[in-house]
Amino acid sequence: MVKKLLKLVPYLILALVITGFNSFLDGLTNIRMTRLLDLAINGQTRELKSQIPGMLVIAFALVPMGILVGIVSNFYKRKANSTLKQYYLTKVFNKNIAEFQKENNAKYLSAMTNDFNTLETNLITGIYSVFESVMTFIVGIWMLSTVDTRMIILAVILILINLVISMIASKPSKKAHKERSDMFDAYTSYIKEILSAFHIVKNYNLQQKVNEDYNKKSEEIQQKGFIIERMLSFVMSLENFLMNGAIFGMYILIGYFSVKGSVSVGEVLLVINGVQKMAWPLFNISENLPKIFTSGDLIKKIEKTLKNTDTYVESVSLPDFNEEIEFKNVEFGYDDSEEPVLTDINFKIKKNGKYLVVGPSGGGKSTLLKLFRKYFNPTKGMILIDGNNLKDVIREDYYKLIGNIEQQVFIFEDTVRNNLTLYKDYSEEEIEAAIEAAGLTEFVKQLPNGLDTVIYDNGRNISGGERSRIVIARALLNKAKILLMDEAFASLDMERAREIEKTILNLKDITVINVSHVIFKDTKKLYDKVFTVKKTVY
Numbered sequence: 001m002v003k004k005l006l007k008l009v010p011y012l013i014l015a016l017v018i019t020g021f022n023s024f025l026d027g028l029t030n031i032r033m034t035r036l037l038d039l040a041i042n043g044q045t046r047e048l049k050s051q052i053p054g055m056l057v058i059a060f061a062l063v064p065m066g067i068l069v070g071i072v073s074n075f076y077k078r079k080a081n082s083t084l085k086q087y088y089l090t091k092v093f094n095k096n097i098a099e100f101q102k103e104n105n106a107k108y109l110s111a112m113t114n115d116f117n118t119l120e121t122n123l124i125t126g127i128y129s130v131f132e133s134v135m136t137f138i139v140g141i142w143m144l145s146t147v148d149t150r151m152i153i154l155a156v157i158l159i160l161i162n163l164v165i166s167m168i169a170s171k172p173s174k175k176a177h178k179e180r181s182d183m184f185d186a187y188t189s190y191i192k193e194i195l196s197a198f199h200i201v202k203n204y205n206l207q208q209k210v211n212e213d214y215n216k217k218s219e220e221i222q223q224k225g226f227i228i229e230r231m232l233s234f235v236m237s238l239e240n241f242l243m244n245g246a247i248f249g250m251y252i253l254i255g256y257f258s259v260k261g262s263v264s265v266g267e268v269l270l271v272i273n274g275v276q277k278m279a280w281p282l283f284n285i286s287e288n289l290p291k292i293f294t295s296g297d298l299i300k301k302i303e304k305t306l307k308n309t310d311t312y313v314e315s316v317s318l319p320d321f322n323e324e325i326e327f328k329n330v331e332f333g334y335d336d337s338e339e340p341v342l343t344d345i346n347f348k349i350k351k352n353g354k355y356l357v358v359g360p361s362g363g364g365k366s367t368l369l370k371l372f373r374k375y376f377n378p379t380k381g382m383i384l385i386d387g388n389n390l391k392d393v394i395r396e397d398y399y400k401l402i403g404n405i406e407q408q409v410f411i412f413e414d415t416v417r418n419n420l421t422l423y424k425d426y427s428e429e430e431i432e433a434a435i436e437a438a439g440l441t442e443f444v445k446q447l448p449n450g451l452d453t454v455i456y457d458n459g460r461n462i463s464g465g466e467r468s469r470i471v472i473a474r475a476l477l478n479k480a481k482i483l484l485m486d487e488a489f490a491s492l493d494m495e496r497a498r499e500i501e502k503t504i505l506n507l508k509d510i511t512v513i514n515v516s517h518v519i520f521k522d523t524k525k526l527y528d529k530v531f532t533v534k535k536t537v538y
């Protein structure tokens, strides 16, 4: 992430160069204006008249410059935000399926919303704001130095006070920010849970309980936010006090010079203006520096969620499936289960064979499919595909060969066509054939715009059976070599399930492994073998 941030430096520099030039023009206008004032007080009218056009040119130039500053600074912020978000999403999809499934994905949601919002305000905008303030501060010093160079010493003292306080403030607020981010993870996860259990909450009248839990969690976060704000306001007040003292000192000094007659009225005004120009950036810097310092920890936390703990290097490429898959003395247990879920598994499946997998609930059928899908590797033994250890086979190669029809159906908010093709190119004939095989012909016919009808919100406007058939057609169209089905017919009526099963079993160039509770006598005999899974496979 830090590398990505470094790539944004040119955009930041561009924004700062323009911002800096704008600050310079602003300072110049101030200096010139006070000179004009002195000329007016001293009655030097001719000189005054000759200076006014130049002054107006600079003052007018400030208008387009101000607009330009807005454009380039926003361009930098937009670029930075989108670069970081894109990087994050790419990294999330580089995670192993097994590891992703093990985790609560609310933490990714929380990172993409809460943590990125914090980074946007604290780091991306914070860095720009600090540099912008530094430049305005320098312009302030410049304005003061045109009056008396001794003023610079006071300015340096102001900077030092500011930096020290920022450093001290960043430590406790770092810890509080990290705690608040962790709380946001839990909070997002909770919200996701209660929203997905919406109908259960309504049916069982659990609103009261949900309200109480929600209030508790939300109060905890508010409290942490309050602690952070309290900490910062304490630091700000202290800083305010010290800074006001230093500014007051500067005013006394310039007042003294004025009484002595060594500075003019215009110069007194210039110093007051300059001091004000210096004061705002200093407050801004001290507000933003601790936030920038705390962002490092947040980045580390975000990066940690993106790391795959399994760093096993897959080295075997597998362009095709030619012969067989063999389970050899395979044993598998989930991380947190003491006993293996599957043990002593030895069987083979042949290319283009059709296999039905049955067994009692909890016997391990879905787990067996997860091993086929390479979501997990066996704890012991090995799975060989055409003689290669599946563990060594490059995941992307293998995934090109398999098609999945799972219980959980995902439909994109897009047209039926795109949901079938998944944005790949197929001929109309191929699409028609898949639609026919999946029993979708009638469904597509009655759609208002045929294949170009949009399906909304994970298939809200179509039935469960239609969603399943779309996924079946998707897998057929993808021309997978090995089709892995997990209760694919559960949401279909018997007649349609039987029809689609027959169609799939009659396909010649595909190996089918079908885990199903729905077993029809007539289709059962179309399988080459029926495996029963009950801790082992027989």
Ligand SMILES: Nc1ncnc2c1ncn2[C@@H]1O[C@H](COP(=O)(O)OP(=O)(O)OP(=O)(O)O)[C@@H](O)[C@H]1O
Pocket (backbone or CB within 6 Å): 334, 335, 336, 337, 341, 359, 360, 361, 362, 363, 364, 365, 366, 367, 368
């Ligand atoms: N992610 C997991 N972590 C830990 N244990 C799991 C996990 N998934 C499944 N199990 C356990 O593994 C065993 C086998 O589960 P699996 O889902 O493979 O069975 P199944 O035969 O597909 O069951 P069903 O027919 O009810 O879907 C069960 O005891 C289950 O509790």
